[in-house]
Amino acid sequence: MGEDRRTAINFNAELHARPSIYFSGPALVEHVAIIAGSFATSKNIETQLTSAYAPDGARVQVEHHTEFTTLTKVTPLKLPVLEWPQETRLLRDFGVEPPAVEVVCRISLLVLDAPPVDLSPMLKQYGFGDTAASSIGGAAAQVCSDFLVGPGESSRVILFNAELNAYRLGRMVRRICEIETYRSMSLLGLPEARRLGPLLKGFDERLAFLTKLHLNTSPEEHKRLLSEISMLSAEVISAAAETRNRFGATAAYATIVEERIAELRETHVPGFQRFGVFVARRFKPAVRTCSATALRLDQLSHATMHLLDLLQTRIQLEIEYQNTVQIRAMADRAAVQLKIQRAVEGFSIIAISYYLLSLLKLIVEALDHAGVHLGPFAMLVSVPAVVVAVALTIFRVRHALS
Template identity: 65%
Template sequence: MSQDFNAELHARPSIYFAGPAFVEHLAFMSRGQNDPVIDRLKTDADALHIRTQVERHTEFVTITRVVQLDADAHEWPVSATSSLGTDGISEADLICRIGLLVNGAAPAELGPSLKQLGFQETAASSIGGGAAVVCSDFRVRPGEGSRIALFNNDLNAYRLGRMVRRILEIETYRSIALMGLPEARRLAPLLSEFDARLIELSDRNLTIPTSEHKPLLDEISALSARVISATAETRNRFGATAAYAQIVEERITELRETHVPGFQRFGVFVARRFKPAVRTCAATALRLDQLSRAATHLVDLLQTRIQMEIELQNTIQIQAMADRAATQVKIQRAVEGFSVIAISYYLLSLLKVVFETIDHAGYHISPLVMLVSIPIVIATVALTVLRVKHALEHG
């Protein structure tokens, strides 16, 4: 595993070369390990004896070719651009195509040379502590892509290769980072719709009666699902945009730019037009996250409100049940009292019949016995009822 980690340090080698050259760079979305386009481009490079470097990144592939020139080119080498065709690569998969011309030392007046090369409104910077000058108008020409000119004042083959690599990476990562911008533009009207809908649902949550809570909860849940779906669809793209933008900024810093009189700096031109797009993507991602949180919070608030009302209803029902139970207890106690009286009455009536029968039989019983038996019978019945009740409660 340590070998794999160490190999990663050497996974992006530069193509080292010296002297005038034309470097063509192509970046397109990856279609798997067995891509016939890559095989074709490698085969063409071998047939033309052109140095070619293929790099597989996480989601895209880059191919870089170097064609050595016999002398400085005062016009754009159109014939050289045909060495790297885009046959088999759809417009949707193509990220960027760059032609980079490397000439000798920069002339005292850049304007005429850049005009001969077909540049318009050019940005230029002295890079590498004055060791080279990089120029570009950042215009994409049909069939050629964008053009960059590098005037080599004092770069050896190794430094030149690394500098060219940084410039190509700036353009490549800048282009692929901007793939998030169409998504941000597509989401802009949806986010406005989500905002308005969320405000409407929030206002309704404050005023609706209890009977309409369930439909409102369904509507809020549906909105939350749409926001979460949009977030999931664009999370990777916006995350990649942020990562690629950071790489672009790092590569611009590594150029160590200084100002060329009469021209806007290369890195400043990129940053002024690139950063607003990146910020738009970041703001869209943040807005999606905030909408998702707000919708979830509104769902929680409504669920809490519904739960509190349910608990209030349960409390009222429990109180009503407790009142009914208390009334039943009172009724039960009243019934128990009546039961003692009724049973005692029947027992005393039975004893009276017994005493009268005995008296008719000729055996006289004192009325005091009947009088004494009354409290005894009542006490006995009451004790019996209490024991039965106790047995039922603890049985």
């Protein structure tokens, strides 16, 4: 019961494992996602960082995911914010920076008050170029970004807050950060897809060549062909095994991105392309490329295995045909041996009858010397009797053995 209770508590704790940072008012949100392999996971890190930023009133949150770790810092600002605030370098506070860790994405999100009537001048003031913008949260806020990397090596986003309270604002900021984080994580599969492109073309060509060769190969060359197909199948399966997890993660992260975009509840801002539409149109083709590559690998794997099965079936049929020919030859030899055996049996009847008649003749001569005269008629009658008796005896023995 105690173990079941602990399990239930752990399951319930998972619902609260990654809370948002709730805040209100103008602020600069800095979000960094790094590959977690070489990153320290001390439980005291978040406490130390919070203490370090306490004089500025900043708050820091560290989250450890399966593949990556995120650091989020919220720094309050005072109005008016006439230019983009100075960004800090979060990774320095951990004593690590590239190339010690792999940075997946950096986001600098500026939270301001209600948006102006005309967005364009303010966006130009902050150095934004061709910008995507949307009303989100049921028109309670507006989000804007040109998705370009700024001087601080961060992707810059502006969130104009009109009606969001501290809780809704924290959750909305979290969604925007997750869109960028999971989008970047899902695109880790794109280099793998590009790397496999030439290999897949080569696999297709080799498979087509071996398929034609399979149709025209003589039985003597089947062993060599079987070796080549097996090698191709091993290479395809190896490539699929190396990238299966990466492409699976790409699909999973892409699903999260789509869910987070849907949760923004976007509406159109006149004169601007929607934030989520901008992301989706440039993000989905890369995801489809990874999916298509994974599908091609799977199809190639099945095709090579199918060709391998066909060749093995063909070899097995040839072996069975050879076995059938050998069995027929053995049956023919057995039939010849049976004929020879029957001929030998015929000669054996004559030979045994001859020896028995010779013995009978000796007996008759001995009886004649002893004074018992049987005459030639007795000898004449005994010849067919002996032959018939010997023949019947041999036939009965053969019948009993059969």
